[in-house]
Amino acid sequence: MSKGDIKKVVLAYSGGLDTSIILKWLQDTYNCEVVTFTADIGQGEELEPARAKAEMLGIKEIHIEDLREEFVRDFVFPMMRANALYEGVYLLGTSIARPLIGKRLIEIAQATGADAISHGATGKGNDQVRFELTAYALKPDIKVIAPWREWDLNSRTKLIDYAMKHQIPVPKDKHGDAPYSMDANLLHISYEGKALEDPWVQPDDDMFRLTVSPEKAPDTPEYIEIEFVGGDAVAVNGEKLSPAALLTRLNALGGKHGVGRLDLVENRFVGMKSRGVYETPGGTILHIAHRAMESITLDREEAHLKDGVMPKYAELIYNGFWYAPERLALQALIDQTQKNVTGVVRLKLYKGNASVVGRKSPVSLYRMDYVTFEEDTVYDQYDANGFIRLNALRLRLGKLARG
Known part of the structure; x- marks a missing residue:
């Protein structure tokens, strides 16, 4: 120009x-x-x-x-509804x-x-x-x-x-020269370059700002509850919070227990590989809790469809296509699945881990009367005969035809 x-x-x-x-x-x-x-x-x-x-x-x-509120409400939360992970692990904090x-x-x-x-x-x-x-x-x-x-x-x-x-x-x-470059926002901090360029070298523990090392985290676990409405987190331990305040609260809780550290070699869009180290304490907790909430509120095929499109959705965000028509189309599909993702998830935070220990929902698809190992009156086990034989039919015909 x-x-x-x-x-x-x-x-x-x-x-x-x-x-x-x-x-x-x-x-x-x-x-x-x-x-x-x-x-x-x-x-x-x-x-x-x-x-x-x-x-x-x-x-x-x-x-x-x-x-901050717009960032979490209109960007982080829609991404969290998709359970988006780039290359299976990165929560896309910079992207x-x-x-x-x-x-x-x-x-x-x-x-x-x-x-x-x-x-x-x-x-x-x-x-x-x-x-x-x-x-x-x-x-x-x-x-x-x-x-x-x-x-x-x-x-x-x-x-x-x-x-x-x-x-x-x-x-x-x-x-x-600084030992590394850093990018921070309410979702994460990323560190890369300089001292981190050799992927064999472990980062110094004093680099981290949001999280304590798991070894130095409290010896007593902490239990928390996150409430979801329509796929979005709305409360922590019964306290209603705005999107930014909620993520801030989860950052503090996760950071205290060493949750959310990631050391990753990723594929940049421009073609090279780069090594990044990330801290995403609140986002890690939110991701784990959201999947747990979906586990009892989403239909099986609905959940599997979501999981199938997630890698493409995450790649679009990573590569900068947030406003592309394909990302908007995937978002519409994802948001349609979230209408009944409502309830409460209980997690245990301990030594770098956020473990799901409970989940409940007023619209849960989990039915104890169907899954119980005790005697029940709602499921006829004989029906499984036909189910298995019909699913095996193409396998049997294939074997008979080809030997």
Whole structure:
């Protein structure tokens, strides 16, 4: 794109070193007005310093928004209804935050008359794809500036030099290489890069921020109850909570007992493998509890159909297709199955584990009068003869025909 075409750009701005450098670089390279957008999605950091730094760099339009409730209600909870796990284990904590940030970037661009949006994702990772697929899905004619794909500031030394030249404050710990990069929100914290790049090397235990190590967790288990209505968690231990408050409560409970650590080598959308270490205490508890709630409220074929489409659904989120028609279609199917996922699940938290120890529902499909090993009057065991013979018919015919 011609640099003269850009008059105003909305930057996803954290206030950190990289996005502060991007802010100045946009001003210098595109000679444009920059609008900053900083989202509070539960990363646990004070955001007002981002405002102060943006003001110091001459920014007039500064947007700092608390999106925690929207994040959990409209993004995390729909994903949890699907029991989504990327490659069987990853709860998609980073992936699910990107469409929300991308959506707000577009909305602010439209509200402020901006020509373009910009982000700090590198050209090697998944986030560039997630931000930009979201942007193009919502506003097809939006322009996107991805500095990491344009500039020559391709080393930490060059970034520091640029910051010093332009009087951008550099935190002391940024003068040397950080041991890893970190991304945090209300669902999880991810750690990757640097010291974690060798998949054989165990991460240092002092890296973790949300969870104690299972070895240091309490020696006494803790029992909790989670109530679901229509597939979504609404209460913990009988206390009704908003979506964000509920996930915050489960994070504290899970973190206390060392629940939710994951060390994973995953397949990035761009083609390479990467090693990531994750903490998802509340999300892990919620995932386990939701599956337990479904176990007594979903019809067998309904549950198996859901399990069959889950890998595709999780892959769509991981790859950035939250606003694609196929994800929306799968969401409609998933949400249809959730109407009766209502009841209470009891779990035991102990030494890194969240174990289901009880579940009940006013619309449970589990019938003790049918499954009992004692004498009953509702099930005729003789009926199994015909059931088995009919299911065996094609097997018998195949054997007879082929020997």
